[in-house]
Amino acid sequence: MALEDDINTLTVIVGKMVNEAGDPSGFDVRSWLDHWLMEEVPALGNRRPLDVLLEPNAVEMLSSLLLRAQSGAFS
Template structure:
C-alpha cells in the first residue's frame, strides 16, 4: 500500500513524487522504506540536483559503487540507505509544499533551490552547511526545521 501511495503519483521515468512522499503518513513511509527504495530511482532523483552525483551520495552516506551496482541490477537499497533517500525526497516535498502554500509555485525548481541552499553555511547551524547534516535522520530533521523556520520568517 505504501509503495502504491508513493509510486502512483510518481512522474514518468519512475522518479518520486516528492510532495506525495512528504504528505504520506509516517506509517506509509516506514513501510515503503522497509520494502527498499530502488537504487535506480534513487540515482535518478539525485541527478535532479545541481550538484555532482558523488557529492549527493556522499552527503547521504551512500557508497557510490554500491548504489551504481544495485542500479544496474535494478535492486533495492538497504533499509538504512532507503531511509536517508526518502528523507531527502521528503525535504524536497516539504519545500514544494511551502512554496505552494506561500504563493506562486510556477517556475520554481525545488531541486535547484535546495542545491544552492544546502551548500551555504547556515548561521542557525553555527556556520555548518545543511548538506553536512543529510547523512543522519536527526540531521535531516534539523534541516527540515530550518526550512520551516525560513517559511515562518525566523531566518529572514
C-alpha cells in the same frame, strides 16, 4: 540510499512551502534545495545542510529550520 531519501523528503517539504507561499510557477524546488544544501547556514553554525544530513535526526532538524525561516522566526 538514505541520503537521497532524506533529500527527497526535504524536496517535498520545500515544495509544500513554495505552494503555500503563492504562485510556484517557474520555481525549481530541487535546484533551490540543491543550492541551499551546499551553502553555509548561520543557523547551523555555518555548516552546510548537506553535512548536517549525515547526523542523526537531520531531516527533522533541517525541516524545522526551513519551517522557521518560512514563518519568519529568524526575522
